[in-house]
Amino acid sequence: MVLAEIQADIQALEQDEALYKETNFNSRANAIDFIDFHIIDRIDGLLQTLEQRKELESLKLEAEKVKYELEKIDSNLFKQLREKIRMGMYTGSSFKKMIGEYFEHNDNPADNIGYDNLDVFMNSLLSDQAVPEPTMEREQEMVFYQKTPARIILEIAELANLGPDDVFFDLGSGLGQVPILVNLINGTATKGVEYEPAYCNYSNTCVAQLNLPKVEFINIDARQADYSRGTVFFLYTPFGGEILQTVLEILQKESLKRTIQVFTYGPCSETVALQNWLDCVYGEVNDSYQLCAFTSL
Known part of the structure; x- marks a missing residue:
């Protein structure tokens, strides 16, 4: 039987x-x-x-x-x-239309925890490379890499209202999906800041293979990066403690020169919400599975 x-x-x-x-x-x-x-x-x-x-x-x-x-x-x-x-056949609306051809609105249930088939699709779409092993030892306050769920990336791209003059930064960009997808959806210049050189090399290879000149990955400690052109920043809890506070202080200085947006996902949202120079305009900061958006005051 x-x-x-x-x-x-x-x-x-x-x-x-x-x-x-x-x-x-x-x-x-x-x-x-x-x-x-x-x-x-x-x-x-x-x-x-x-x-x-x-x-x-x-x-x-x-x-x-x-x-x-x-x-x-x-x-x-x-x-x-x-x-x-x-x-160059899939950019902006044409890229979103292509995704819609494979995923109807009800293809992925409204479950805001974990990954789904949209993640499987994006993982295979952007590269056929083998995922590299990390080569650097993380500092204690650095968080091990986890991919941002694809539905969260699409949510960022929709909410950020990015224009041609914006520059989007992903802090702790890992294998590069967030900057690549935001660029494909919005056409905006995007940059990934990544401490692990193997991940950064992987991401830059993706960019070269896909011919995306407005996407760049920088192998550097987030505390040492140049954010002078940045207008929108994303953190999927790449670090905590003093490292996170130091990076937020750097972003605060940038906010004195221009209005910036900060998007967060994961436990770091609660810490970011405590910053008196930021106003939470979207999301519940005490829910680690919700995207949160902040605007500088």
């Missing part, structure tokens, strides 16, 4: 023609997850307990074949999309 159930699951995926259409990325991502966690993992567990090893191994090969075919569709899809970005 168990083997028949697994076989039926595999056949259902093989016969679902919709999964093999390029635009059905969301359904395909769910199917790949199903194969990994509900078929292959299940078979691996059964191999330890059932005697029908030959039948189970045959089913596993069949499941892996279906998974390979689905992943091949995605690989070709993202190769084509990256080439169109490189050629």
Whole structure:
């Protein structure tokens, strides 16, 4: 009965023609997850307990074949999309329209915690490089790298109201998704400030491959960066304690020269909200899973 159930699951995926259409990325991502966690993992567990090893191994090969075919569709899809970005075909409204073709409004539930298939899409869209291991030892107050959820990046791009004269800074830019996506959506010049050289090299390679001349990544400690052109700043809690306070003092000095916006995500929002030179205009600062926006006074 168990083997028949697994076989039926595999056949259902093989016969679902919709999964093999390029635009059905969301359904395909769910199917790949199903194969990994509900078929292959299940078979691996059964191999330890059932005697029908030959039948189970045959089913596993069949499941892996279906998974390979689905992943091949995605690989070709993202190769084509990256080439169109490189050629300048996806910028501003055309980039947002392209995302909409793969993700309807209800494709990703209104769950404000964790990652979803939009993140899977963006991860593969922007680069096919292997993610590098960090090479630098972090200071105690520096936070280990986590990607900003893609839905948060889209929210920033919508709320910031960026114009041609703005310069967007991401402090602790990691693998570079925030500056790259903000540039693609708004056309604004963007800069990433990143302490880890391996991440910075990865990000700059992405920029070169996608041909995005207005995006730059700088390998420097955030306390030493030049923010003189910055008008909009984003922090996904890249550090805390004295480092965060020092960086906020630097941004305060910049705010004396021009009005700036500061966007935050994660625990740092509460600290930023305590700054008497900033006014929170969006979000709940005590909710680490909400984007917050501040404007200088």
